[in-house]
Amino acid sequence: MQRHHTRAATILSTLFMGLGQIYNRQFIKGFIFLIVEALSLTYFIEKLGRAFWGIVTLGTTSQHFEKVKGIAKLVKGDHSIFILIQSLITIIFFVLFLIAWYMNIRDAYKNGAARDAGQTPGTFKQSIRYILDYKFAQTFLILPSVGILLFTVMPIIFMVMLAFTNYSAPNHMPPAKLVDWVGFETFHNLVALKSWSHTFYGVLTWTIIWAILSTVTTYFGGMLVAMLISQQGVRFKGIWRAILIVPYAIPQMISLLLMRNLFNGQFGPINQYLKFFGLGGLPWLTDPFWAKVTVIVVNMWVGIPVSMLLIMGVLTTIPRDMYEAAEVDGATNYQKFRIITLPMVLFSTAPTLIAQFAGNINNFNAIFLLTGGSPVNGDYQYAGSTDLLVTWLYKLTLDQNKYNMASAIGIIIFLIVATFSIYNYRRTKSFQEEDMIQ
Amino acid sequence: MSGVKFKTRIRLTFSYLMLVILSVAALYPAIWILFSSLRPGKSLYSKTFIPETFTMEHYRALFYDNTLLFPTWWLNTFKIALFSMILGVFLTLLTSYAVSRFRFKARKTTMSGLLVLGMFPGFMSMIAIYLLLKEFDLLDTHMALIMVYAAGAPLGGTLIAKGFLDTIPRSLDEAARIDGASNFGIFWRIILPLSRPMITYMALTQFVGPWVDFIFARLILRTKEKWTVAVGMWDMVNSNQNTNFTTFAAGAVLISIPIMILFFFLQKLLVEGLTAGASKG
Numbered sequence: 001m002q003r004h005h006t007r008a009a010t011i012l013s014t015l016f017m018g019l020g021q022i023y024n025r026q027f028i029k030g031f032i033f034l035i036v037e038a039l040s041l042t043y044f045i046e047k048l049g050r051a052f053w054g055i056v057t058l059g060t061t062s063q064h065f066e067k068v069k070g071i072a073k074l075v076k077g078d079h080s081i082f083i084l085i086q087s088l089i090t091i092i093f094f095v096l097f098l099i100a101w102y103m104n105i106r107d108a109y110k111n112g113a114a115r116d117a118g119q120t121p122g123t124f125k126q127s128i129r130y131i132l133d134y135k136f137a138q139t140f141l142i143l144p145s146v147g148i149l150l151f152t153v154m155p156i157i158f159m160v161m162l163a164f165t166n167y168s169a170p171n172h173m174p175p176a177k178l179v180d181w182v183g184f185e186t187f188h189n190l191v192a193l194k195s196w197s198h199t200f201y202g203v204l205t206w207t208i209i210w211a212i213l214s215t216v217t218t219y220f221g222g223m224l225v226a227m228l229i230s231q232q233g234v235r236f237k238g239i240w241r242a243i244l245i246v247p248y249a250i251p252q253m254i255s256l257l258l259m260r261n262l263f264n265g266q267f268g269p270i271n272q273y274l275k276f277f278g279l280g281g282l283p284w285l286t287d288p289f290w291a292k293v294t295v296i297v298v299n300m301w302v303g304i305p306v307s308m309l310l311i312m313g314v315l316t317t318i319p320r321d322m323y324e325a326a327e328v329d330g331a332t333n334y335q336k337f338r339i340i341t342l343p344m345v346l347f348s349t350a351p352t353l354i355a356q357f358a359g360n361i362n363n364f365n366a367i368f369l370l371t372g373g374s375p376v377n378g379d380y381q382y383a384g385s386t387d388l389l390v391t392w393l394y395k396l397t398l399d400q401n402k403y404n405m406a407s408a409i410g411i412i413i414f415l416i417v418a419t420f421s422i423y424n425y426r427r428t429k430s431f432q433e434e435d436m437i438q
Numbered sequence: 439m440s441g442v443k444f445k446t447r448i449r450l451t452f453s454y455l456m457l458v459i460l461s462v463a464a465l466y467p468a469i470w471i472l473f474s475s476l477r478p479g480k481s482l483y484s485k486t487f488i489p490e491t492f493t494m495e496h497y498r499a500l501f502y503d504n505t506l507l508f509p510t511w512w513l514n515t516f517k518i519a520l521f522s523m524i525l526g527v528f529l530t531l532l533t534s535y536a537v538s539r540f541r542f543k544a545r546k547t548t549m550s551g552l553l554v555l556g557m558f559p560g561f562m563s564m565i566a567i568y569l570l571l572k573e574f575d576l577l578d579t580h581m582a583l584i585m586v587y588a589a590g591a592p593l594g595g596t597l598i599a600k601g602f603l604d605t606i607p608r609s610l611d612e613a614a615r616i617d618g619a620s621n622f623g624i625f626w627r628i629i630l631p632l633s634r635p636m637i638t639y640m641a642l643t644q645f646v647g648p649w650v651d652f653i654f655a656r657l658i659l660r661t662k663e664k665w666t667v668a669v670g671m672w673d674m675v676n677s678n679q680n681t682n683f684t685t686f687a688a689g690a691v692l693i694s695i696p697i698m699i700l701f702f703f704l705q706k707l708l709v710e711g712l713t714a715g716a717s718k719g
Binding site: 140151152156229233301350407 | 446449450453454456457460461463464465467468470471487529530532533535536537539540542545548550552553554555556557558562563564565566567569570573585586588589590592593594597598600601602605620621622635639646649650651652653668671672683686690693694697698
């Protein structure tokens with residue numbers, strides 16, 4: 001039993017990426033691996049040690065004054081946050097490198113084994129062909145993955161780490177002061193410390209109510225409008241659609257700032273009209289209850305066109321013959337809606353609906369631009385009555401510099417939304433029976 | 439027979455009534471801001487809905503007032519929106535095609551992963567992205583914004599696009615495969631043309647994104663010349679404490695119009711599902 005080539009190729013590739021491939025006479029692939037390893041090595045020799053040191057200590061020298069020849073001089077200390085992010089980037093690159101290394105060894109092993117079995121390893125062209133035929137999906141996913149890794153995953157890891165530090169104003173702000181790891185202290189403060197927990201539970205409750213109401217109102221509102229327009233006998237469909245898309249076509253930033261003025265309690269046109277009809281104006285944005293009503297209503301105005309467009313798109317894809325068959329059977333309009341339209345629409349839009357729900361939990365614009373979280377709530381820690389967890393997080397980050405608390409809240413938002421959505425998403429038909437439509 | 443006709447007439451009358459009410463609600467704020475932009479003075483409030491006199495001074499101010507730089511902001515935003523749209527749609531198509539048509543080991547993990555990551559509050563990673571861009575020396579560049587927007591696109595769009603691609607009958611692919619088409623050939627010749635409504639939808643949302651977003655734009659773009667319209671407009675209202683509302687209204691109208699034109703130009707594509715026809719034929 002000769003396992004000579006397998007062992008040699010594997011060992012060579014373990015020693016240095018690409019050697020095994022070159023040994024297997026796959027020169028182009030081998031050289032690509034060689035270059036990758038050479039470049040990586042020069043990078044890691046310089047950075048890796050410091051990265052591990054940085055992530056453990058978060059810097060050791062704080063900024064201080066030193067006496068040089070009797071004159072006090074400011075000595076720059078370690079900037080914990082920069083150290084943290086640099087270390088993180090290096091370690092992520094290192095993990096990627098390890099994956100490449102593993103793939104290189106496995107490849108050398110496979111081709112070595114093939115040679116032992118008496119086959120000749122494929123040429124470079126054949127390798128490319130193989131990838132295009134059988135690893136096509138993975139190849140397609142590489143580019144998006146890099147983007148997501150860099151701009152989503154890495155920042156998330158970073159923020160999760162911040163939640164376990166004491167990075168906050170006024171006592172732990174680099175570069176003047178160092179930041180330390182504190183474990184679960186921040187989370188503990190958030191749920192157990194009276195001053196924080198009161199705000200937290202209050203804001204959390206409102207966030208959930210808001211997310212449910214805003215999703216349901218816009219989705220079914222959109223469905224209603226879509227069906228109104230697309231029902232048989234309604235003329236000028238194009239014009240109605242064009243008119244009702246208008247709110248979506250106006251940038252949200254503008255329409256929300258605009259609505260803020262429309263609903264202005266003193267001079268806003270809405271109240272002017274109410275007064276004209278002899279009704280008293282309402283404190284739209286200044287009363288906690290009415291402010292909540294206002295954001296829901298305005299969100300409907302902004303959100304219904306999106307659902308309408310989406311559902312109209314789905315309506316056109318429902319085969320006409322299904323309705324024709326139903327009509328032959330004597331189904332009423334309502335029955336057609338309930339048995340054909342609604343299930344088909346729900347099937348196609350379930351992921352969107354969930355995305356909308358998650359989006360609404362994090363609907364920063366709707367709240368921040370419209371009310372800015374106001375009216376002020378005296379009981380709350382840096383939050384107003386209409387503040388969602390996200391806008392609270394934003395305020396804690398940008399206005400108060402409580403980065404650790406903001407990160408902890410972010411993680412909690414994430415856990416709630418993710419648990420709910422994954423569970424729900426897995427139950428939807430489009431996930432379980434996705435091959436239903438053939 | 440006449441009973442059915444009567445019922446239909448009632449239904450239609452009621453529908454038209456609803457549509458008229460909804461249309462008024464949809465158009466009112468837009469018209470209000472249009473009139474505000476044409477009203478003399480700077481104030482937010484007016485006695486009448488239609489201004490007594492019309493003026494173009496606010497529009498003129500946008501282009502000739504050197505402190506505003508409105509044309510520069512507009513071009514910046516257009517550039518960013520266009521490039522992030524192209525790149526973002528491309529990336530989203532790649533991921534959605536991969537998860538819709540191929541069955542591979544990490545497929546469900548990929549989908550759940552996208553879903554989960556998409557739910558993370560976007561700007562929670564704000565500080566991290568800021569520091570990352572600083573590290574790569576990309577702060578205050580439009581390139582950075584384009585990258586951030588485009589990289590985020592697959593998170594929001596993949597599952598929607600996948601839902602759409604799933605409705606394109608698999609039999610079309612298989613037929614093409616028998617005719618000798620490669621994976622890439624199928625993607626290019628079959629999936630892309632049939633996905634036109636989907637692509638339009640994604641392109642529009644991707645294009646609109648940068649016009650709306652000011653959180654990241656404000657964070658990344660430091661110099662006034664590099665601002666996007668959103669940052670500029672925000673600053674206009676904020677720095678002047680609403681005293682210059684009419685100029686803001688004029689700017690709002692100018693921003694909204696190109697997006698609206700784009701919408702009405704392309705909306706046919708949005709609703710005409712080409713797939714229904716394809717599966718029948």
